[in-house]
Amino acid sequence: MSFTRLSALLLCALPFMPLSAHEFWIAPETYQVAPGASITAHFMNGEAFDGVTLSYFDRSSERFDTAFEGVVTPVAARAGDRPALQATAPEAEGLMVVLHETTQSKITYRDWAKFARFAAHKDFPEAEAQHDANNWPRENFRESYSRHAKALIAVGAGMGADQAFGLETEFVALSNPYAQDFDGDMAVRLLYQGAPRGDAQVEVFDRDPAGAVTVTLHRTDARGEARIPVRPGHTYLFDAVVLRPAPEAGTFENAPVWETLWAALTFSVPR
Numbered sequence: 001m002s003f004t005r006l007s008a009l010l011l012c013a014l015p016f017m018p019l020s021a022h023e024f025w026i027a028p029e030t031y032q033v034a035p036g037a038s039i040t041a042h043f044m045n046g047e048a049f050d051g052v053t054l055s056y057f058d059r060s061s062e063r064f065d066t067a068f069e070g071v072v073t074p075v076a077a078r079a080g081d082r083p084a085l086q087a088t089a090p091e092a093e094g095l096m097v098v099l100h101e102t103t104q105s106k107i108t109y110r111d112w113a114k115f116a117r118f119a120a121h122k123d124f125p126e127a128e129a130q131h132d133a134n135n136w137p138r139e140n141f142r143e144s145y146s147r148h149a150k151a152l153i154a155v156g157a158g159m160g161a162d163q164a165f166g167l168e169t170e171f172v173a174l175s176n177p178y179a180q181d182f183d184g185d186m187a188v189r190l191l192y193q194g195a196p197r198g199d200a201q202v203e204v205f206d207r208d209p210a211g212a213v214t215v216t217l218h219r220t221d222a223r224g225e226a227r228i229p230v231r232p233g234h235t236y237l238f239d240a241v242v243l244r245p246a247p248e249a250g251t252f253e254n255a256p257v258w259e260t261l262w263a264a265l266t267f268s269v270p271r
Helices: 002-015 111-121 127-133
Strands: 023-028 038-047 050-054 059-067 071-074 085-088 094-102 104-108 141-155 169-173 184-193 201-205 211-220 225-229 235-245 258-266
Touching: 023 094, 023 141, 023 211, 023 235, 023 258, 038 094, 038 141, 059 085, 104 111, 111 127, 127 258, 141 169, 169 235, 169 258, 184 258, 201 225
Parallel strands: 141 258
Antiparallel strands: 023 038, 038 050, 038 085, 059 071, 059 094, 094 141, 104 141, 169 184, 184 225, 201 211, 201 235, 235 258
């Protein structure tokens, strides 16, 4: 088997590899398109807003839609598609939202230290006490995880508004970064099971026009909202994680004891 063929097969397998410690996001090749133009977007997995491109597979996809002017349309993707989204923009101008939820994947933690670092980084200081209170093992325990990602794409002027689309956890953009009167203050609401998630950590990845990435941490208020300053010409990934006991914990041998749900929102601010 050639090296090129082997590399392609490994990339196709990536959605089923244990990548739970990394962010997942939707990366449009262009965040602003003309009406009727082609729209392409990749599934990405990595760290610090840098990663590998994943192919679309229906067995790892719970939901894959686009929404435009209130109309939600399933994406007609085929197994192995890369870019995952290959579509045509509407003839009208407006804000398109790309939505993707994955099925659950699983990862095994061989030692406690790795999980402890993850829980601390994602702001779950009570995880250790909760883990021990449930008499879960500190070695060779499992976690299940799923992704809940959105991306904002401007068609033409890109006017319009995001809304809640019923993802298990999701960001709702309260500001439109493509609007002519956008003031650089990006307001978002973080939801979990449809309800605002207050006092939650939001990790913001900011890529400048030269490709340099900076990372900052923010918190939602009691209403689940955060206002985050953003800059023209920059591209953003907002990330927030829910860590909860897995529903199947203790129900069968080697069942996952933790479950993580990753919310992501990507967009770009016009120059």
